[in-house]
Amino acid sequence: MERTGTYWQTQEELTYGSMVAWRNNARCIGRINWQMLQVRDMRYLSTAQDIFMAIVEHIRLATNSGKIRSMITIFAPQRPGHPGIRIWNPQIIRYAGYRQANGTIIGDPLHTKLTEVLYKLGWRGAQGGAFDLLPIVIQMPNRPPELFELPRDCVLEVALSHPDFSWFIELGIKWHALPVISNMRLEIGGISYTAAPFNGWYMGTEIGARNLGDINRYNLLPLIAKMMGLDTRSDRTLWKDRALVELNRAVLHSFALAGVTIIDHHTAARQFIHHEKREQQAGRKLYADWSWIVPPMSGSTTPVFHIPYENRQVTPNFFYQDDPWL
Numbered sequence: 570m571e572r573t574g575t576y577w578q579t580q581e582e583l584t585y586g587s588m589v590a591w592r593n594n595a596r597c598i599g600r601i602n603w604q605m606l607q608v609r610d611m612r613y614l615s616t617a618q619d620i621f622m623a624i625v626e627h628i629r630l631a632t633n634s635g636k637i638r639s640m641i642t643i644f645a646p647q648r649p650g651h652p653g654i655r656i657w658n659p660q661i662i663r664y665a666g667y668r669q670a671n672g673t674i675i676g677d678p679l680h681t682k683l684t685e686v687l688y689k690l691g692w693r694g695a696q697g698g699a700f701d702l703l704p705i706v707i708q709m710p711n712r713p714p715e716l717f718e719l720p721r722d723c724v725l726e727v728a729l730s731h732p733d734f735s736w737f738i739e740l741g742i743k744w745h746a747l748p749v750i751s752n753m754r755l756e757i758g759g760i761s762y763t764a765a766p767f768n769g770w771y772m773g774t775e776i777g778a779r780n781l782g783d784i785n786r787y788n789l790l791p792l793i794a795k796m797m798g799l800d801t802r803s804d805r806t807l808w809k810d811r812a813l814v815e816l817n818r819a820v821l822h823s824f825a826l827a828g829v830t831i832i833d834h835h836t837a838a839r840q841f842i843h844h845e846k847r848e849q850q851a852g853r854k855l856y857a858d859w860s861w862i863v864p865p866m867s868g869s870t871t872p873v874f875h876i877p878y879e880n881r882q883v884t885p886n887f888f889y890q891d892d893p894w895l
């Protein structure tokens with residue numbers, strides 16, 4: 570510490586620290602699984618190319634043909650007084666968003682800014698479709714960013730069909746199986762790991778309510794309501810609510826059909842209640858951010874809605890970092 574102002578953590582500290590960081594994050598509803606985390610120590614990798622290869626291997630190992638394994642890959646920590654390694658992508662697997670000249674957007678509107686930044690770096694979208702995979706951008710400390718294309722065969726995607734509506738599959742909607750957050754800073758014992766991508770599995774509402782349902786995302790509710798023959802002229806018909814439920818049923822149905830791990834928001838909420846009891850038995854206080862823990866649909870039908878959680882940030886934990894391209 571006196572000589573370098575920092576210290577090198579053991580693999581045990583890294584492993585247990587990552588699990589506790591997950592257990593401490595107040596916004597995560599999936600924390601019952603906190604002791605089931607595979608931790609890959611990749612702190613010795615020193616080139617963007619090697620880091621990219623480790624990311625591809627993470628996707629393959631975590632996807633596990635659909636039986637998803639919670640995993641984190643930890644790259645070298647930030648040195649005091651220097652910027653740390655950064656992965657510019659918010660998630661490893663994300664779709665491009667192309668803003669057209671006439672203002673319409675093809676793809677994911679959430680990523681129009683990142684897609685523009687990538688165009689400035691010379692990247693060009695494959696076929697300008699609604700589900701073009703973004704390249705991975707890795708920036709080593711004090712170096713320019715480097716771009717890498719993900720191999721298509723390592724990205725498992727699920728085409729959406731519906732248990733009752735045979736027309737649903739014709740809409741050509743799909744989503745990727747693995748959520749891998751890659752832009753957060755993992756802090757353990759005062760050490761910052763600015764590149765530590767981690768994955769779990771999806772809760773269905775993330776895809777069915779937010780990613781595909783939000784107006785400023787894929788905004789699919791009007792289309793689904795029309796296909797269902799609902800009267801969309803008045804809010805009072807609750808056409809949005811009925812389309813939302815069917816879109817979420819399609820997500821859960823399709824992932825199960827494809828053998829890809831996913832959890833519904835009722836089961837996730839019930840497990841979270843059980844997790845809180847186990848934490849109390851372990852003598853630990855559980856902190857939770859109610860506005861993130863309560864699912865984005867049917868909130869009051871889940872038990873977490875009726876509990877006034879206390880929110881607090883403790884470390885070890887995962888924190889936001891500024892977007893590196895700003």
Ligand code: HEM
Nearest residue numbers: 591594596597598599602639640767768769770771772887
């Ligand atoms: C195993 C299955 C898991 C499920 C079902 C799950 C579920 C979720 C959900 C639904 C959210 C809210 C996301 C949103 O509303 O955009 C969330 C947040 C979060 N989860 Fe989990 N999670 C799981 C595993 C993990 C793992 C393995 C980690 C890290 C090791 C983790 C760390 C976090 C963090 C840091 C947040 C807050 C992100 C933010 O503030 O933007 N989760 N989780």
Ligand SMILES: N/C(=N/c1cccc(CO[C@@H]2CCNC2)c1)c1cccs1
Nearest residue numbers: 599748749750767768769770771772775
């Ligand atoms: N199911 C998941 N969902 C998320 C977990 C954390 C963050 C996010 C996405 O957060 C974005 C940033 C703010 N809202 C959307 C999604 C997991 C990803 C990685 C491990 S579990």
